[in-house]
Amino acid sequence: MDTASAAPTDAPRRFSGPVALRDALLGALLQATEAGVPRIECIDADFAAWPLDDARLLRSLTAWARGPQRRLFMLAREFDDVARRHPRFTVWRRQFAHAVECRAAPEVDRSEFPALLLAGDVGLQAGAGPRFAGRWLDEDADRRTWRGVVEAITQRSEAAFPAHPLGL
Template sequence: MRWGLAAAIGRGARRIVCSDPDFAAWPLDDAALHEQLMAWLRLPQRRLVLFAASYDAMPRLHPRFVTWRTPWIHAVEAWAPAEGDAAEVPRVLVDDGDVFVHLRDAENWLGRAGRDAAQAQRWRDVLDARIAGAESSFAPRPLGL
């Protein structure tokens, strides 16, 4: 996933979509990653899109990312499947060009990563369809009374 983010940012992607059931294994709390993302998000028309089945563990597993995301809420979207959407959330990173990472087996870290426009387009189609029917999720600040 680090390679995918670095490759997408390096090639000047305007949109990066990251999908995972809960983002537990992602390096989202890494300070160097935050610096890379900030430099990228400062460029015009950049968008980081997150799609997860649940964001419940994020504050516990990635507290720095949760805090970092708050001032970037205008450029970092978070989506969750709509209620009743029982399809599995894939572990995928894809940009708007040819970069893709697909983790098929998270337990054994088996998957594919590369720069293949056709493969990236296939994943964009899958994720865009899922996000089109999704609900906005993962509020930047917890609500409370």
């Protein structure tokens, strides 16, 4: 397995708990940005448990976004609390609006909304329930299946979380 595939070699295949979830998401995001994966897909109902304000992640995202044809795709049920929970990420998103696409699908029931990170050969499925359980998506078939689910939700979504909100 090369360094750009699946979980870092020292990471467990499954994890549980809010700290383990945060560490897994952070590790996967850092791995994807450092590998220069051109498209990173982040899917979650509200991104409440994601480490989007982590300073190391924002530095890594900055270097990554300066590369050619980079796209951070974010799909949420809603982005209402992202600016409040992740203010540094919100500022970063304004600076790199050319590389970020945010879409919302509020009609999708929260219980049906997946929590995923898909970036090349890196895949992570997370759950916010009481245990914050999740697993690495090591198989291409798993990542393909989840990409199909994401595509179906994306078709019912709309542009959201503008980089520069309009105001009077």
